[in-house]
Amino acid sequence: MYLKRILLTVVLLGLLIGGLFSAMVYRTLFISNTVFSNDEAYVFISSDADFDEVKEQLQPLLKDLSTFETAARRKRYSENVKGGKYAITKGMNNNDIVNALRSGNIPVRVSFNNQETPALLAGRISSQVEADSLTLFQAFSDKDFLKAQGWTPDQALLPYIPNSYEFYWNTSATTFRDRMLA
Template sequence: MYIKKILWAIALIGLVVFGLFAYYIYGAMFQPNTNFNNETAYIYVPTNATYAEVREQLAPLLDDIDSFDALAQQKKYTTNIKAGRFAISKGMNNNDIINSIRSKNLPLKIAFNNQNSLADLAGRIGSQIEADSLSLYKAMTDKDFLSKNGFTKATALGMYLPNSYEFFWNTSAEAFRERMLTEYNRFWTDTRKAQAKKQNLSPSEVITLASIVHEESKQADEQPRVAGVYLNRLRLGMALQADPTLKFAAYQLPKYKNTVIRRVLNVHKEINSPYNTYMYNGLPPGPIAMPDLSAIKAVLNPEKHSYLYFAADANRIGYHKFAKTLAQHNNNAREYQRYLSSQGINK
């Protein structure tokens, strides 16, 4: 009888302990454990991160980090960290949080345009993904990669077509570069290559000319006409005489660093640079900036006309006046120069 009582007591104690354990497990797994007001919070887990690094990000977002620790250890998350960008929804329990940060790496939208150099592009991308600007720039300028894929350092910027793309936050510099090469090759369909050939240009040369067209005119409806002028000049063997290339050449010189050239002067035309299209015929070695897709398409589908010149239109800022003769162009140019002087723009 006495032994039975002992056994019953042990059984009762066991049930109580089991109940407490079950309650603890239930609380650790299924009780809401978030502590933020927004509907969603995000954590960014670096490549090769430790659990301590993940925990540091989670602690301010959770009510009870200790219960999370216990379940994370039981589910072996502490030794199986995944890199990426992960979402935690308000009201999630520990089990849901662990499932989310272990297997639901979320992509994000990366957008870029109008970058003036690879360094600028690397900086912009480096602010949006895990790879930093230095590693991105190193990958973008890697000589073996450029040579293998038909680029030089001067033409490399043309490989990066401005658009919006989906990437995982933990994308490496090399993976970013490879994806952009894929997008570039996808863009250059047989149809577009045939259009480029019709203009006696390679894809890389199309990008270079498009960069000049885009710097001359941001107006998509005018870009095909501007492209037509430059293509007419190339066919006739005339110098392009593109003011944006003079600015680009000038900005490579120490004296023009951290300056803004608002008015192209004769002194700029004397800069000895392969980008000086007043001094050297043909296209410069590579793009002077990242052109919009509209400018690229303008070069591939230029307006057919007989214009050889254009000057900015003082009456329609952002647009240009086109001319077939030098005399007509000089009149247009003088009109715009008078406008600049009236605005106090002398350099």
């Protein structure tokens, strides 16, 4: 009789501890954690960002940053931050937010019209992607690149046909240049 009572107590304590643990995991991963009023918010994470910078950007969008941090560490996102433009939808839970930041890089529409010089083109493009205008200008007017194409510096704007294109926000200057060439 005494052994049954101890066994029953141990089982009940185990169920209680398991229930508390399950509730904590559920709260951390699956309860809505957004606080903004719009339907969607966008986060721009630079290519060289670390997890602290991601947390800083997400701070105004989340109800509880600590549960997001816990979920991100458990899912190993904190060591694998990737740059790009990401959408956070109203009502998302921490699990969905981490999944979006892992694999939801959204392309941006890059548009330009008749820019007269590589410097003006670089300025226009830099307002739409992560690469800065100086890096873009250097990629556009790279003498080795121009020579490999058989162009002179005056022909540096040849591959840039005015239109709208889709690129990832974190596209580098040389990637942008090379893709416009194709």
